[in-house]
Amino acid sequence: MLFIPKYTISNKILNNLTFISAGREVIENAKLVPQWEAKLRRQAILQSTHSSTAIEGNRLNLEQVKSLAEGKTIVATNKDKQEVLNYLNALEKIPLFSKKMEFSTAMFLEMHKLVTKNVLENNVDSGAFRTKQVFVGRRIFDGTGFREEVEYMPPDTKEVPYLVDVFVQWLNKKETWDINPVLLAGIAHYEVARIHPFIDGNGRTARLLATLVLYTSGFDHRRFFALDDFYDNDRKSYYGALKTVDKDKRDLTQWLEYFTEGVLFSVNTVKEAVEKIDVKKSSNEAQVALNSRQMQIVEYITKNTKATNRDFQSVFKISAQAVHKELSKLVSMNVIKAQGEGRSIVYIMVDD
Numbered sequence: 001m002l003f004i005p006k007y008t009i010s011n012k013i014l015n016n017l018t019f020i021s022a023g024r025e026v027i028e029n030a031k032l033v034p035q036w037e038a039k040l041r042r043q044a045i046l047q048s049t050h051s052s053t054a055i056e057g058n059r060l061n062l063e064q065v066k067s068l069a070e071g072k073t074i075v076a077t078n079k080d081k082q083e084v085l086n087y088l089n090a091l092e093k094i095p096l097f098s099k100k101m102e103f104s105t106a107m108f109l110e111m112h113k114l115v116t117k118n119v120l121e122n123n124v125d126s127g128a129f130r131t132k133q134v135f136v137g138r139r140i141f142d143g144t145g146f147r148e149e150v151e152y153m154p155p156d157t158k159e160v161p162y163l164v165d166v167f168v169q170w171l172n173k174k175e176t177w178d179i180n181p182v183l184l185a186g187i188a189h190y191e192v193a194r195i196h197p198f199i200d201g202n203g204r205t206a207r208l209l210a211t212l213v214l215y216t217s218g219f220d221h222r223r224f225f226a227l228d229d230f231y232d233n234d235r236k237s238y239y240g241a242l243k244t245v246d247k248d249k250r251d252l253t254q255w256l257e258y259f260t261e262g263v264l265f266s267v268n269t270v271k272e273a274v275e276k277i278d279v280k281k282s283s284n285e286a287q288v289a290l291n292s293r294q295m296q297i298v299e300y301i302t303k304n305t306k307a308t309n310r311d312f313q314s315v316f317k318i319s320a321q322a323v324h325k326e327l328s329k330l331v332s333m334n335v336i337k338a339q340g341e342g343r344s345i346v347y348i349m350v351d352d
Helices: 011-029 034-055 064-071 077-094 094-099 105-116 159-172 174-180 181-195 202-216 227-235 235-242 253-277 292-304 308-318 320-330
Strands: 136-141 146-152 334-338 345-347
Touching: 011 181, 011 253, 034 064, 034 077, 034 202, 034 227, 034 253, 034 292, 034 345, 064 077, 077 094, 077 105, 077 202, 094 202, 105 159, 105 202, 159 181, 181 202, 181 253, 227 235, 227 253, 235 253, 292 308, 292 320, 292 334, 292 345, 308 320, 320 334, 320 345
Parallel strands: none
Antiparallel strands: 136 146, 334 345
């Protein structure tokens, strides 16, 4: 059996894709200084982590997620904290997944293991296909007590490895990547949700895969878009959109209408942020150009709020003198600044 997604490019999808393209062009052409690019990327990772875990019931707010990411102590359950740390780690690894030559079942299982490490009832279920039938449902009160109402029954457990394999084969076809990247991400998101291959963590894995598709396709190569915010703002609509796909006909049109609306929401959010940033006014003035190592320094300081020469010696495995050379260049370009004196010097971002 071949996996062949069914959908129609409706007027709504077409309009959404048109506005997405226009908004993304504004973002791509913005002359962002490195510190703002790093901030937007970090903000997207934090927001995606908060929203994707909140959808599944995690109780940490965005500020707590940010504090936890910075290594600070927060008051929360171990499970809530671990879920957030897991998703942060998984998002950080998106570029590494993208560098692999092709998608595989092993990669798929690794992604699930990252988001579910030490949070499932049984650790053996992390990074492994489900071994029993599961269902998506809700508890309702029928007048005498609570009962579970089944809203969606996924494919039989024994079919899961085969269905995933067929889907992965489709993802690896060259012609698959000729599909508009936004539609491709939406298809990937839905198919994982439909197969529901795991005991738990299916939603997080589906959203992570959609993020990977958008990055690998080049659509979100700067990693600015936090798609999960849209779903978290109205979870009822999110689950409702997933249920619009008939289990027999599997027409994805309505789901893709919703998904493209979500991408447009994210693109517009970033576009508005970019437009508010004090970008360089002169079209002839070049953007500050950083080499790969310098950009990694900016990313590291943005993530950790501050850093020392010794931190970068450890990160890059180079001498203090070599690190000092790179840091001095960034200071001279007004990207970072030094605080303190002597061995107490730390480097922080320049507010731009």
